[in-house]
Amino acid sequence: MKTGAFAVRYLTANGYYNELYPSFLFVVPEKFQLTLEDSFMLAPTVRHMAFARADGAPFAFVPGQFIQIHFNYDDGKPTKRSYSVGTVGDQSGEVRRLEIAVSYVEGGAATKLLGGLERGGQVEASGPYGRFCLDDKDINERYLLIATGTGVTPYRAMLPRLEKVIAERGCKVKLLYGARNEQELLYGEEFEAFARAHPGFEFHPCFSRGARATPREHDRLGYVQNVLPEFEPDPHRDIAYLCGNPNMVDAVFTTLKEAGLPVQHIRREKYVSSR
Ligand SMILES: Cc1cc2nc3c(=O)[nH]c(=O)nc-3n(C[C@H](O)[C@H](O)[C@H](O)COP(=O)(O)OP(=O)(O)OC[C@H]3O[C@@H](n4cnc5c(N)ncnc54)[C@H](O)[C@@H]3O)c2cc1C
Ligand SMILES: NC(=O)c1ccc[n+]([C@@H]2O[C@H](COP(=O)([O-])OP(=O)(O)OC[C@H]3O[C@@H](n4cnc5c(N)ncnc54)[C@H](OP(=O)(O)O)[C@@H]3O)[C@@H](O)[C@H]2O)c1
Numbered sequence: 001m002k003t004g005a006f007a008v009r010y011l012t013a014n015g016y017y018n019e020l021y022p023s024f025l026f027v028v029p030e031k032f033q034l035t036l037e038d039s040f041m042l043a044p045t046v047r048h049m050a051f052a053r054a055d056g057a058p059f060a061f062v063p064g065q066f067i068q069i070h071f072n073y074d075d076g077k078p079t080k081r082s083y084s085v086g087t088v089g090d091q092s093g094e095v096r097r098l099e100i101a102v103s104y105v106e107g108g109a110a111t112k113l114l115g116g117l118e119r120g121g122q123v124e125a126s127g128p129y130g131r132f133c134l135d136d137k138d139i140n141e142r143y144l145l146i147a148t149g150t151g152v153t154p155y156r157a158m159l160p161r162l163e164k165v166i167a168e169r170g171c172k173v174k175l176l177y178g179a180r181n182e183q184e185l186l187y188g189e190e191f192e193a194f195a196r197a198h199p200g201f202e203f204h205p206c207f208s209r210g211a212r213a214t215p216r217e218h219d220r221l222g223y224v225q226n227v228l229p230e231f232e233p234d235p236h237r238d239i240a241y242l243c244g245n246p247n248m249v250d251a252v253f254t255t256l257k258e259a260g261l262p263v264q265h266i267r268r269e270k271y272v273s274s275r
Pocket of ligand 1 (some may be wrong): 101104106107110112153
């Protein structure tokens with residue numbers, strides 16, 4: 001595995017530069033071919049896709065990171081799209097299966113490519129990228145994990161690390177997950193099962209278009225930003241992660257800033273098309 005540490009340089013109050021190193025190493029991104037091994041529809045317009053590297057090598061990443069799929073538009077112009085890695089691995093930092101959840105967008109170029117890819121089909125990819133990751137140096141009492149749609153996939157990949165922080169330092173975790181309805185709740189049963197096995201973890205589906213046929217205790221109705229105040233965000237206790245719909249990310253960011261959370265404790269990943 002190729003790794004590279006990065007440092008954040010900042011100016012201190014007395015005019016000196018200091019360097020801040022995160023407590024884990026990021027993997028240097030590389031390009032590779034992926035072969036589709038398995039897929040199924042998670043929701044009417046969301047496809048779970050499990051790939052393996054065509055060269056047989058394991059895929060190294062830090063949970064929370066994403067890959068890019070490279071392809072050409074119909075006119076031959078090259079482009080790319082990003083997808084969060086959702087694989088639930090162990091603590092080794094390497095996985096054999098690279099799993100993503102692709103939400104179909106009307107008229108979307110990557111939607112056409114990935115929606116039509118058959119088992120055995122190949123795509124060009126690169127990665128891993130991004131720093132939307134848990135930081136081992138965090139000493140917060142509670143994580144607020146907030147997502148809409150496929151924005152929940154990085155939290156699926158983070159489950160083993162969340163298990164560790166819950167066990168090792170008694171950290172609490174609240175996952176607020178916005179979906180239109182029960183059919184569009186991605187990996188809902190997996191998160192419910194994790195919550196049952198880990199009392200420090202609570203899973204709150206937030207339905208924007210109506211309750212389930214049989215509502216559950218932790219279900220909520222409405223957008224995540226409207227449910228959030230019930231959990232009393234607190235700058236002395238919380239670090240928040242926001243992922244998915246860019247309008248949701250902006251709205252939740254505003255709510256958390258108003259609650260007093262410092263910007264470095266509000267970590268964001270907006271799902272926008274990268275062309
Ligand atoms: C860091 C990062 C991680 C991401 N992870 C994921 C992921 O795990 N799963 C996933 O499904 N997507 C993810 N995305 C979004 C993804 O990269 C694509 O933008 C998305 O799949 C649409 O691509 P497309 O080529 O099908 O549509 P495009 O050809 O890019 O868009 C077609 C049309 O739809 C509009 N559009 C694009 N996206 C949306 C949307 N979400 N809602 C409404 N209109 C839209 C465009 O403006 C355009 O008019 C991520 C984006 C980023 C930046
Ligand atoms: N039934 C549908 O209309 C439908 C189903 C699947 C996909 N799509 C289309 O597919 C694309 C991607 O859909 P997606 O489901 O992956 O992601 P999405 O459109 O971001 O929706 C995911 C969830 O986020 C909610 N949401 C939307 N705007 C929000 C905001 N400003 N603040 C907080 N929550 C917000 C949605 O509620 P609301 O939608 O209720 O506002 C939904 O519950 C979009 O183009 C979408 O329109 C539409």
